[in-house]
């Protein structure tokens with residue numbers, strides 16, 4: 001993909017990618033000002049992506065739309081609980097979407113949600129600026145790792161996260177031994193850890 | 201409250217937890233471990249970052265029909281502030297919350313001399329098996345092979361096998377085909393949580409546990 005220079009950048013480019021760096025701003029406008037404008041921006045940015053995620057996970061168009069709306073409504077409701085210390089805003093939206101999908105598509109208890117609620121957390125109202133920076137850097141690094149992974153590793157990782165396939169079903173889908181799927185996942189994971197190791 | 205945890209889930213288990221593709225009983229055990237293990241919590245957070253990156257970069261496969269922006273959602277009168285009062289119970293918080301149990305309120309059922317169990321219900325029967333086991337000091341757990349994935353988390357006491365000693369917070373993530381014969385330490389009973397993605401397999405373990413003492 002080409003990086004548009006300022007001369008060739010099409011009109012509207014900035015509005016098409018508003019979440020980069022400003023996601024937290026949108027969330028804090030939702031949290032403190034209950035800004036409907038911010039909510040609409042957030043919805044336009046994330047709604048279609050979450051719907052796409054739900055369809056990939058096996059929901060039909062109607063259910064996917066419902067779950068996408070439910071995801072963003074949860075963001076609206078819980079925005080005041082979001083803190084940058086917990087990690088990136090996009091992770092937060094991903095976990096809300098994932099938990100709704102576990103509950104409504106897989107029909108299992110979303111244990112991940114229980115962990116988040118019950119893990120011992122240190123209450124903190126002001127997050128040090130360098131921690132916010134770290135969270136942002138982590139996100140950028142993870143995106144870079146994802147782009148640099150070899151195709152066979154990207155494939156298994158995407159089948160897990162996007163298609164919601166357990167390791168054994170990935171093995172069946174790709175006609176590979178389970179051990180091969182697991183070792184590809186371990187290799188991808190190792191690259192992720194290496195990319196993040198100097199950020200505490 | 202310094203629990204020194206030395207055995208963690210395999211990275212493939214953590215990934216399937218972050219992607220929520222893991223069987224429900226195994227997810228419960230990982231959740232319980234995470235509530236005690238900051239290291240794995242941080243690793244899962246990084247995997248969730250990866251999940252977010254994948255979800256947001258995926259090409260749109262939907263018909264492209266416009267998505268209706270919902271009306272301004274109603275505000276909920278009062279939301280808990282998300283920091284649940286932290287109980288001092290020794291049962292991991294996600295488990296005590298999900299089943300309204302504490303370590304001394306578990307309705308143990310005797311399986312045989314020195315062995316008790318309590319089965320934890322899953323949303324869907326057939327999704328595997330989740331139970332708490334309580335085993336007397338010095339007792340041998342029976343040898344068993346593994347078909348599907350199986351996770352054991354120690355809640356109280358300790359046991360050991362050829363792969364090492366497992367204490368509170370430690371998780372044993374057993375690869376298929378590994379034979380091991382855990383023995384509970386002699387200085388106290390051991391309470392652990394065992395999850396299996398295959399109901400039959402775990403039943404056969406309980407069956408073997410039971411067989412010498414009861415005739416089933």
Ligand SMILES: [Zn+2]
Pocket residue numbers: 205207208209233237239240241
């Ligand atoms: Zn751990």
